[in-house]
Amino acid sequence: MNKQDKIDLKIIFALTNAYENLYEKGEITDDQLDCVLSLIDKHQDYSPADFEKKLKDIFAD
Amino acid sequence: MAILEKDYRQQEFQLLGILLQYPAKIDEVADLLEVKHFLNPHAQLIYEMLLNQYQRENQISRTKLFLQLKKDGVIKKPEETIEHLTSGFNTPEELKPTIDIIKKNFQQELLVKAAHKIEQLATETDLDISEYQARAQELVFEATSESTDLEKHIYEMEEALMDSFEAYLDRKHNKVDVGLRSGFISLDNLIGGFKKSHLNVIAASTSMGKTAFAINIAKNILMRNVPIAMISLEMEAREIIDRMIIQDAMVNGWKYTQGETNDDEDKRISKALDDLHELPLMISDERGLNVAQIRARLRKFKAQMGGLGLAIIDYLQMIKLPDNHVQNTSRAIGEIVLQLRNLASELELPIILISQISRSFTSRQDKRPVLSDLRDSGNIEEIADGVIFLYRHAQTSAAAREKTEEEGTEKETEIIIAKQRTGQTGSIKLLFEEDYISFVDPENISLEENMPQ
Numbered sequence: 275m276n277k278q279d280k281i282d283l284k285i286i287f288a289l290t291n292a293y294e295n296l297y298e299k300g301e302i303t304d305d306q307l308d309c310v311l312s313l314i315d316k317h318q319d320y321s322p323a324d325f326e327k328k329l330k331d332i333f334a335d
Numbered sequence: 336m337a338i339l340e341k342d343y344r345q346q347e348f349q350l351l352g353i354l355l356q357y358p359a360k361i362d363e364v365a366d367l368l369e370v371k372h373f374l375n376p377h378a379q380l381i382y383e384m385l386l387n388q389y390q391r392e393n394q395i396s397r398t399k400l401f402l403q404l405k406k407d408g409v410i411k412k413p414e415e416t417i418e419h420l421t422s423g424f425n426t427p428e429e430l431k432p433t434i435d436i437i438k439k440n441f442q443q444e445l446l447v448k449a450a451h452k453i454e455q456l457a458t459e460t461d462l463d464i465s466e467y468q469a470r471a472q473e474l475v476f477e478a479t480s481e482s483t484d485l486e487k488h489i490y491e492m493e494e495a496l497m498d499s500f501e502a503y504l505d506r507k508h509n510k511v512d513v514g515l516r517s518g519f520i521s522l523d524n525l526i527g528g529f530k531k532s533h534l535n536v537i538a539a540s541t542s543m544g545k546t547a548f549a550i551n552i553a554k555n556i557l558m559r560n561v562p563i564a565m566i567s568l569e570m571e572a573r574e575i576i577d578r579m580i581i582q583d584a585m586v587n588g589w590k591y592t593q594g595e596t597n598d599d600e601d602k603r604i605s606k607a608l609d610d611l612h613e614l615p616l617m618i619s620d621e622r623g624l625n626v627a628q629i630r631a632r633l634r635k636f637k638a639q640m641g642g643l644g645l646a647i648i649d650y651l652q653m654i655k656l657p658d659n660h661v662q663n664t665s666r667a668i669g670e671i672v673l674q675l676r677n678l679a680s681e682l683e684l685p686i687i688l689i690s691q692i693s694r695s696f697t698s699r700q701d702k703r704p705v706l707s708d709l710r711d712s713g714n715i716e717e718i719a720d721g722v723i724f725l726y727r728h729a730q731t732s733a734a735a736r737e738k739t740e741e742e743g744t745e746k747e748t749e750i751i752i753a754k755q756r757t758g759q760t761g762s763i764k765l766l767f768e769e770d771y772i773s774f775v776d777p778e779n780i781s782l783e784e785n786m787p788q
Contacts, residue, residue: 311398
């Protein structure tokens, strides 16, 4: 695993942990967590701008 | 053993790594690997989680796996584990060889466990040698019965068509035996012979001639030098051979057993002994055998004779049920029938299983047996590949006997093919010669009459 992949993975874990915390606190819904996890899983398919847009779509309100 | 365990971990974690890096590959893997195939407990746990995700959502997710591992707590540092799994340079091309190794490891492990159990079994002093052998064979069978190549059961259309077409051409050119001919032309014309790997049930109520019919078929087939094994759970081996002698010599059965045959008949008996003595037949006449013991014997016979063309088991209701059957006898019998069907596949031969049917149908207007009469016997009608009923109207009541004697039809026996997975259903008529305890096919007689002398 190269350095970039390691960093990627750390970001994935950090994001996943963060959104899980929000879910545990009741600040995001079950569906929102599901969608955001799916987005994180497929993060390589999106450019940073697209990723941000999709993230905003999930939390539109 | 330690080296082997390390190998398990390496291959199993490599596979999980491929899955996490190429999640779409779960479609292939889920069809080929079950949780039990993983020997390392951590790899097993992770694969089970992924498989559950796949079953629920049709896809797998690395992030969800991470959260689940955290929640589960069995694996202490999920981050490190996932990092470790995805750290190797894995390619999708490595998937198939890795699956093969995992399955091979699993099968080796099964054999090792079976060996340990057999070793333990040898210390049990309350088993006689045949029970010991049967249990040991059972353990080895269980350890080796898992298919090594699941893909052999999956065909693309073109492949399946080619298979079918080749088999069709072979049949057209008589290259393959389309089924083991019973020797009764009418029956063979209808069912096309007994097919390999098929379980055929011959069922009738008492006194219809089930055993006589099976012995008749056996004798017809033996005459063509096809090896046969008979598991007789009621009749002694000598009685079976006596029946064959009576049929072959065409002497009155009662006179034969009473020693009252005349010189002419004695000559025919002597010739029958000559005809029969080299035929490839093995008989087990021990009563109270269970399925495992039957399996062990048939395997042994097959090995001893260098192959078997047919096995006959007489009869289902005499097979010893497992000790815990009390709650549901019908289910236990169904389990036995299923095991015998699997045995036919394993040994690659047709098995004829004789079964009694109760007289519950006697209240019916038409007393011919039907498939539902077998329902009390563990759903034989669903499991067996073929079901043949014997029905002799003359045997149903004293009045029926008188009436058929008046009509001259008392010998008539209907052979009802009620189920046939690969042939036709329907019925034929044979004649039962009580004197010789044998069946005669009018079709055979007409053929013999037309043979050039």
